[in-house]
Amino acid sequence: MKLSTKGRYGLRAMIDLAIHSKENQVSIKSISERQEISENYLERIIALLKKAGYVKSTRGAQGGYMLTKKPDQISVGNILRALEGDLNPVDCSLINDEKVCSESGLCVTKFVWKRISDSINDVVDNISLQDLVNEQVEIDKSQASR
Amino acid sequence: MKLSTKGRYGLRAMIDLAIHSKENQVSIKSISERQEISENYLERIIALLKKAGYVKSTRGAQGGYMLTKKPDQISVGNILRALEGDLNPVDCSLINDEKVCSESGLCVTKFVWKRISDSINDVVDNISLQDLVNEQVEIDKSQASR
DNA sequence: ACATATCCAACTTATTTGGTCGGATATGAA
DNA sequence: TTCATATCCGACCAAATAAGTTGGATATGT
Ligand code: FES
Ligand code: FES
Numbered sequence: 572m573k574l575s576t577k578g579r580y581g582l583r584a585m586i587d588l589a590i591h592s593k594e595n596q597v598s599i600k601s602i603s604e605r606q607e608i609s610e611n612y613l614e615r616i617i618a619l620l621k622k623a624g625y626v627k628s629t630r631g632a633q634g635g636y637m638l639t640k641k642p643d644q645i646s647v648g649n650i651l652r653a654l655e656g657d658l659n660p661v662d663c664s665l666i667n668d669e670k671v672c673s674e675s676g677l678c679v680t681k682f683v684w685k686r687i688s689d690s691i692n693d694v695v696d697n698i699s700l701q702d703l704v705n706e707q708v709e710i711d712k713s714q715a716s717r
Numbered sequence: 718m719k720l721s722t723k724g725r726y727g728l729r730a731m732i733d734l735a736i737h738s739k740e741n742q743v744s745i746k747s748i749s750e751r752q753e754i755s756e757n758y759l760e761r762i763i764a765l766l767k768k769a770g771y772v773k774s775t776r777g778a779q780g781g782y783m784l785t786k787k788p789d790q791i792s793v794g795n796i797l798r799a800l801e802g803d804l805n806p807v808d809c810s811l812i813n814d815e816k817v818c819s820e821s822g823l824c825v826t827k828f829v830w831k832r833i834s835d836s837i838n839d840v841v842d843n844i845s846l847q848d849l850v851n852e853q854v855e856i857d858k859s860q861a862s863r
Numbered sequence: 864a865c866a867t868a869t870c871c872a873a874c875t876t877a878t879t880t881g882g883t884c885g886g887a888t889a890t891g892a893a
Numbered sequence: 894t895t896c897a898t899a900t901c902c903g904a905c906c907a908a909a910t911a912a913g914t915t916g917g918a919t920a921t922g923t
Pocket of ligand 2 (some may be wrong): 807808822827
């Protein structure tokens with residue numbers, strides 16, 4: 572029941588992008604330095620976010636990445652699902668309508684899984700990237716004044 | 718972000734025990750047959766539940782397992798945490814006060830992890846084993862009358 | 864031309880998951 | 894007492910997944 576490093580690193584990368592890509596392109600290298608994540612690995616993570624449509628890129632010198640939308644239009648749920656796949660605690664027909672569970676009619680644990688799933692998705696879909704950026708700005712402010 | 722088979726099998730085993738261990742001891746073998754879980758593996762899972770204090774055993778012929786408490790005194794959260802460890806999406810100081818996260822003062826993702834964690838635990842702590850037994854009885858009833 | 868970047872597939876290594884196996888021990892019943 | 898039925902328990906194992914690396918191809922501003 573743990574998120575992988577993809578989800579954790581990827582969320583930090585998106586916060587970093589939201590803060591730094593307002594006008595300029597942001598390179599993998601600079602994110603990697605600020606966030607202390609391996610350049611190579613970060614590249615693969617951002618590729619997933621690009622494929623999911625939350626990030627766009629420009630190649631070549633002075634190139635880099637930017638968000639495709641405003642941070643308040645991207646939820647933490649969007650980001651985590653792009654990186655981790657669905658956030659359901661089990662693969663169950665009731666939740667993701669694949670035909671995984673046989674005899675789902677007799678199954679009672681599915682009610683538990685469904686409620687967990689709903690609650691997780693509810694939380695992450697109601698936190699936007701902008702919310703986290705705001706928190707970060709607050710933290711940085713109080714750090715600066717020490 | 719998935720539960721392992723331990724959690725899934727274990728919860729089913731506990732429901733089975735709640736239904737069948739009202740007066741008699743219930744053997745691994747019989748649970749394994751009803752739930753279609755390997756005897757050997759189930760044994761290891763139930764050992765965890767025993768260690769956590771939700772199940773007691775009697776050795777030898779006619780032996781087996783019983784619950785230590787009434788099903789309404791055991792929550793799904795109790796069971797899942799005994800089998801899976803904590804249900805937090807990350808190992809973070811804010812949540813489980815191990816000193817895992819360095820610079821937690823600067824970290825903003827922890828707010829996300831905390832809210833996910835709280836919501837999961839809230840759900841599972843508010844479903845009792847008895848609730849699931851009741852659902853199961855309903856399902857069995859409607860199956861019988863077909 | 865060249866330094867700076869992204870792009871991308873293949874590879875590697877470490878860890879976790881999902882078991883199995885073999886025996887030791889306990890106990891009710893014949 | 895013997896035997897079948899159980900739990901107990903540590904060691905072992907294979908497959909899958911996570912986590913990260915490597916090497917090169919391609920694009921582009923200066
Ligand atoms: S877990 Fe999907 S129906 Fe039981
Ligand atoms: S994840 Fe624990 S402080 Fe950031």
